[in-house]
Amino acid sequence: MKPQTAPLIVRTALREAFALLRAAGVPSHTLAAELLLMHALGRDRTWLYAHPEEVIRDFEVHLFTSLLARRAAGEPTQHLTGKQEFWSLEFEVTLDVLIPRPETEHVIEVALDRLAIREIRAGRKQTFSGEGLQIADVGTGSGCIAVALAKELPGATIQATDISSAALAVARRNATRQSVYDQIHFLESNLLDEASHLPLFFDLIVSNPPYIGRREAATLMREVRDHEPEIALYGGEEGYELYAELIAQAGAKLKPGGILVLELGHNSLPAVQPLLDAHTWTNVGVTNDLAGIPRVLAAERL
Numbered sequence: 001m002k003p004q005t006a007p008l009i010v011r012t013a014l015r016e017a018f019a020l021l022r023a024a025g026v027p028s029h030t031l032a033a034e035l036l037l038m039h040a041l042g043r044d045r046t047w048l049y050a051h052p053e054e055v056i057r058d059f060e061v062h063l064f065t066s067l068l069a070r071r072a073a074g075e076p077t078q079h080l081t082g083k084q085e086f087w088s089l090e091f092e093v094t095l096d097v098l099i100p101r102p103e104t105e106h107v108i109e110v111a112l113d114r115l116a117i118r119e120i121r122a123g124r125k126q127t128f129s130g131e132g133l134q135i136a137d138v139g140t141g142s143g144c145i146a147v148a149l150a151k152e153l154p155g156a157t158i159q160a161t162d163i164s165s166a167a168l169a170v171a172r173r174n175a176t177r178q179s180v181y182d183q184i185h186f187l188e189s190n191l192l193d194e195a196s197h198l199p200l201f202f203d204l205i206v207s208n209p210p211y212i213g214r215r216e217a218a219t220l221m222r223e224v225r226d227h228e229p230e231i232a233l234y235g236g237e238e239g240y241e242l243y244a245e246l247i248a249q250a251g252a253k254l255k256p257g258g259i260l261v262l263e264l265g266h267n268s269l270p271a272v273q274p275l276l277d278a279h280t281w282t283n284v285g286v287t288n289d290l291a292g293i294p295r296v297l298a299a300e301r302l
């Protein structure tokens, strides 16, 4: 922000913030400036645009100025506000978890569609609370997939695994915040290793595993490469290395007719789809994201 001679009002603060973030090459700079001002003032967007002449108090100007400087230097907006919306729910995010991405909502859509089709095939009623379903979310991170499924399927029980205990702490807080803590069991585990000891088989296994190749690191946006946890980003040198073990474990832990839903990296499909061998899997389907990239691979255990 420029040094102020007159009191700073909302309209001027926004205009200057747009210019500053645009000059710094921040993607979606308008949205970022709005979110940071909303955060600094503790107001929503409707209030900002309904009160363009409102004077901003000094301590809020200082806070907003420091948030803008950090955003211009590459820190993700969500790390500055501490939150991200996913599936119309608000999630806490910290440096220990991947920021939930909009394309991951396709994982939820595909999982719910596949479960609904299974119910219809079985001749059961279509309004369905997931009563008795056993679900696993592998690599839960912020818990966004597990929590969204728990909200949609209040009768289901979910095992949410992650290799990072710090991520699991965030996921637990998100489950509490969304009032689904009792439905989700959190396991510190490599993939499904710890679940393999449990005397249960799953109706649904979902996962958004790390899938970026280390050799692609230089092509990532600085917000991602320099600020999100490496363990959440990289799946190996190529990116798709974790899928083989994940698919083998899912094959062993799904019930017959159970469903596997995996998020894919932008170029993972040719390496991952052949892992779904015809002796174990049927009804293999691919769903593109809004950018036309094959994003979700789903299959049914024979």
Ligand SMILES: C[S@@+](CC[C@H](N)C(=O)[O-])C[C@H]1O[C@@H](n2cnc3c(N)ncnc32)[C@H](O)[C@@H]1O
Binding pocket: 097, 098, 099, 100, 101, 104, 138, 139, 140, 141, 142, 143, 144, 145, 161, 162, 163, 164, 167, 189, 190, 191, 192, 208, 209, 210, 211, 231, 232, 233
């Ligand atoms: C791409 S992030 C996905 C997080 C969250 N599910 C989402 O969709 O936003 C991958 C997550 O998998 C975890 N992870 C990485 N390797 C793992 C492994 N071998 N076993 C279990 N979790 C792992 C990371 O800690 C991270 O939280």
